Amino acid sequence: MLNVPRSLFDLPDDVVYLNAAGAGPRLHRVNDAAREGMEGSARPWAFDMHMWLDRIESLRQCTAATLGTAAEALAFIPSASYGEAIAARNLRVEAGQKILLMAGEYPSNRTIWQRTADAAGAHCVDVTPADGERWTAALLRHIDADTAVISAVPCHWTNGAPVDLTAIGDAARRNGAALVVDASQSLGALPFDFASIQPDFVVSAGHKWLLGALGLGWLWAAPRWREEGQPIEETWLAREQRDQFGGDSAVPPPYRPGAARFDAGGTAHPVSIPMAEAAMNQLAQWEVDGVARSLQALTQHLDQTLAARGLSALITPDHSAHFTALRLPDDRLDAVQRAFADAGIVCARRGSGLRIAPHLHTQTRDIDQLVAVLHDAL
Known part of the structure; x- marks a missing residue:
């Protein structure tokens, strides 16, 4: 993975931003420009x-x-x-x-x-x-x-x-x-x-x-x-x-x-x-190759952590390297979305799932927090 400091991005410490597929996280240098x-x-x-x-x-x-x-x-x-x-x-x-x-x-x-x-x-x-x-x-x-x-x-x-x-x-x-x-x-x-x-x-x-x-x-x-x-x-x-x-x-x-x-x-x-x-x-x-490898490591960590918690059924199979979605039961979507919002986890509801799209500001501990909140909300 690329070693990218979170401090390069304009993100509050209490927000886990996982919606790069909606709008990329803003770099400070882009704000300055x-x-x-x-x-x-x-x-x-x-x-x-x-x-x-x-x-x-x-x-x-x-x-x-x-x-x-x-x-x-x-x-x-x-x-x-x-x-x-x-x-x-x-x-x-x-x-x-x-x-x-x-x-x-x-x-x-x-x-x-x-x-x-x-x-x-x-x-x-x-x-x-x-x-x-x-x-x-x-x-x-x-x-x-x-x-x-x-x-x-x-x-x-x-x-x-x-x-x-x-x-x-x-x-x-x-x-x-x-x-x-x-x-x-x-x-x-x-x-x-x-x-x-x-x-x-x-x-x-x-x-x-x-x-x-x-x-x-x-x-x-x-x-x-x-x-x-x-x-x-x-x-x-x-x-x-x-x-x-x-x-x-x-x-x-x-x-x-x-x-x-x-x-x-x-x-x-x-x-x-x-x-x-x-x-x-x-x-x-x-370099785009480096970004891709880093994002793939994050989504793989998500899949592995979900599997370790007994939540393999929520994984989108064969998803792309850089983002995925949680395939939640329809009757639990609202509850999980509320739990994520309460915990400062930002992702997008798309179709029948919650899209998880990290970027280089994302740490494995952010993924661990997401899975822990998800587990408790189900």
Whole structure:
């Protein structure tokens, strides 16, 4: 495990925060960057546009290096749903085809595809695993020549149940389907193998495992879409000759090379950019592999401690390395949730369970406290 002091995070001593899948714990250095950005934005007379644009590109490059991809593949977006809308604008869906969705997925990953299917005369299919079946097998069972788009995730947002995206990507290419991935629940916490998966688009919020600001996330675009993709707005930041405002009214300037054509207007925010920069620099120091190993040690400790207490039935089987959920009986959910709240344990109720999502501030003693409170509340 990485030896990360809890003091790096802005967390009270009496709070056991286990909801990194909802909002990442805030680093003090990210808070400091926010304050500095706010103070700087109050002095517009001292603002240097060229230095600011260089700083934005530096963040793009740092993010690419940290996540294991190329800077030209990344675009700034305000939310995962914005990125999904870019994917929907560019991917071809024809009448009679189907779009595969994972049952119970987050609404932002569903509604844009429902609207897309309706407009094209296609239809959405909610993929639900059969008893004992994993998500990967369920998705593979539905992918065929009629599939236009597969909307998938590295792990289900409610309980960390994993999806083998490399296998899904292979099946998508064999059948001529596009693959769109919302990696908000893994990017920054688990390695993402862009080269093996070969998705069309990957989107991610920036305020979860990337530890940045709400309102600034990322879109990854495959090489084809970096060359021919159409954004959903026409911000000046996404065009060449960004410092020339009096161009030809008949012919817009060309898009910037790569995925920068998809950059959203307003994401070059004087507060959120420095926050993301501070968070990404810290992730780069830790390295995503190191974060993943440390979080896996914590979730393994949770599973082992539950088993030692005779609570193995509550464990989500084969969950992802970085988070899981407690599968509680319906008649005990409220009581356990109240007990956790009384003990200062913060987690999220998702579906029929309580999601447990630690981060590097979490200690094994926090996990031990959670299991002790759980045991007494059942």
